[in-house]
Amino acid sequence: MQKVSITTMKNIAWCVVIFLILSGCVAGQDIHKDLTASREATFNNWQQQKRATGDKATIIEGSLSLEKALKLSLTYNRTLQETMEEKNIAKGRILEAYGGVLPNVTLNGNYTRQNRDSRKVEGITYPLGQKNNYEGSLSIVQPLYHGGAAAAALRASRLYDALTDETVRGTVQKTMYETIRAYRQTQLVREQLKVTRADVALAEAHLKDVTVKRRFGAASDFNVLRSQVDLSNAQAEMLSFQNKYNTAVVNLLQVMGMSQESRIELTESLDYEPMTVEEERAIHEAFKNRPDLAAADLSLRLQNESLNVAKSGYLPQINAFYNYMMGNPDPYIPTNDEWENAWFAGINITVPLFDGMVREGRVAQERASVKKREIGLVDARERALFEVRTAILNLRDTDESVNVQTLTVKQAQEGLRLAEVGYREGILDQVSVLDARSALTKAQLLYYKSLFDHALSCLDLHMAMGILSFEGQSYGTEGNKN
Numbered sequence: 274m275q276k277v278s279i280t281t282m283k284n285i286a287w288c289v290v291i292f293l294i295l296s297g298c299v300a301g302q303d304i305h306k307d308l309t310a311s312r313e314a315t316f317n318n319w320q321q322q323k324r325a326t327g328d329k330a331t332i333i334e335g336s337l338s339l340e341k342a343l344k345l346s347l348t349y350n351r352t353l354q355e356t357m358e359e360k361n362i363a364k365g366r367i368l369e370a371y372g373g374v375l376p377n378v379t380l381n382g383n384y385t386r387q388n389r390d391s392r393k394v395e396g397i398t399y400p401l402g403q404k405n406n407y408e409g410s411l412s413i414v415q416p417l418y419h420g421g422a423a424a425a426a427l428r429a430s431r432l433y434d435a436l437t438d439e440t441v442r443g444t445v446q447k448t449m450y451e452t453i454r455a456y457r458q459t460q461l462v463r464e465q466l467k468v469t470r471a472d473v474a475l476a477e478a479h480l481k482d483v484t485v486k487r488r489f490g491a492a493s494d495f496n497v498l499r500s501q502v503d504l505s506n507a508q509a510e511m512l513s514f515q516n517k518y519n520t521a522v523v524n525l526l527q528v529m530g531m532s533q534e535s536r537i538e539l540t541e542s543l544d545y546e547p548m549t550v551e552e553e554r555a556i557h558e559a560f561k562n563r564p565d566l567a568a569a570d571l572s573l574r575l576q577n578e579s580l581n582v583a584k585s586g587y588l589p590q591i592n593a594f595y596n597y598m599m600g601n602p603d604p605y606i607p608t609n610d611e612w613e614n615a616w617f618a619g620i621n622i623t624v625p626l627f628d629g630m631v632r633e634g635r636v637a638q639e640r641a642s643v644k645k646r647e648i649g650l651v652d653a654r655e656r657a658l659f660e661v662r663t664a665i666l667n668l669r670d671t672d673e674s675v676n677v678q679t680l681t682v683k684q685a686q687e688g689l690r691l692a693e694v695g696y697r698e699g700i701l702d703q704v705s706v707l708d709a710r711s712a713l714t715k716a717q718l719l720y721y722k723s724l725f726d727h728a729l730s731c732l733d734l735h736m737a738m739g740i741l742s743f744e745g746q747s748y749g750t751e752g753n754k755n
Contacts, residue, residue, distance in 0.1 A: 593621075682713070
């Protein structure tokens with residue numbers, strides 16, 4: 274027999290390695306090409322659907338109230354739709370857990386053909402069985418005791434179902450929060466756009482007045498140029514807010530899951546509605562209602578059940594079994610070419626003695642996970658306290674800010690009125706009017722920003738307390754008034 278040299282073996286090994294590397298590269302390229310083709314097909318399908326239906330199912334037009342926005346968001350928001358599928362997963366886990374306590378029934382069938390049924394050795398014929406062998410069997414295994422693992426798995430599945438409910442509830446509240454915030458943001462930019470439009474109108478009127486005065490020698494070319502520059506600045510600011518408004522509308526549609534082809538007009542105004550709440554009551558509501566606190570508690574219980582399942586590996590497993598067979602040849606006498614049946618039943622007991630420290634390692638992991646969940650629960654409680662207290666402080670600050678900005682707007686309006694009177698009577702110059710108008714515009718912009726901040730603080734407090742609800746109409750500017 275010819276021997277193979279070590280060098281030849283090394284060369285063969287290197288060829289195999291290179292072949293595997295190249296095969297991997299080719300496979301990676303194929304996957305990339307397939308993914309690119311899939312993305313292109315997705316784009317083509319979108320274009321076809323758009324041409325066929327125009328995406329009419331998610332196109333809205335006309336007036337849009339906050340209530341309608343919430344209804345659409347809870348119906349079409351894709352993140353919420355994905356989370357809702359977790360409910361089906363939870364139902365599947367419950368059904369799977371029943372497998373640990375319900376019987377396992379198996380039906381088997383088998384056909385085997387041998388090339389001969391006997392063999393002759395030294396003149397003696399030995400039977401080897403039938404050439405054609407048929408066998409059918411019914412097997413039933415009923416778990417009796419698995420160290421408590423089956424009961425723990427069933428309890429865990431129930432806990433997972435409850436955890437899924439809290440996850441869905443948390444996603445619903447988050448969806449509502451994002452929708453309300455986007456709606457309020459659109460309201461804010463819309464009001465600020467109105468302010469800048471009014472400022473442009475005042476700048477245009479002032480430019481006309483200065484132009485007339487220049488004809489009669491009461492104003493210089495510098496005054497006209499200054500008014501033109503002021504008008505250009507006002508128009509630029511208006512265009513900036515127009516772009517912000519368009520962006521806010523697009524963001525609102527995206528949060529609701531609506532088509533970007535929609536054309537909407539908000540029906541509600543950005544108003545100030547005072548709200549006060551006691552800290553202790555707010556914390557109590559948070560501990561009682563927040564989905565993340567409930568989820569953290571359920572996660573800890575679920576992990577404890579996983580620990581129980583791991584501990585069950587130290588305990589014996591007991592199963593009852595029953596087998597029924599029908600076959601040809603006879604299940605008991607293979608040389609008997611007849612259909613016969615047989616059955617047997619009993620109880621199987623398995624006592625684990627040593628599995629190479631697998632159980633110890635699994636239990637150690639599950640105990641560490643329990644400790645991790647305990648820390649997570651404490652952290653969730655502390656985070657709830659922080660968010661509630663922060664929201665209450667922000668609410669107080671924004672409430673004071675609204676009052677201050679309300680007074681500032683009144684003062685700026687009066688200042689502009691006095692400046693215009695003084696300018697017409699020749700007491701004040703053009704700069705005084707421009708400064709007064711700029712102050713009013715700034716005050717009005719800050720006023721609406723303070724209204725938005727206050728509404729957002731109310732929304733944050735409701736979110737921190739876990740009481741955002743569509744039925745209760747708790748949208749961030751109402752409820753919990755004392």
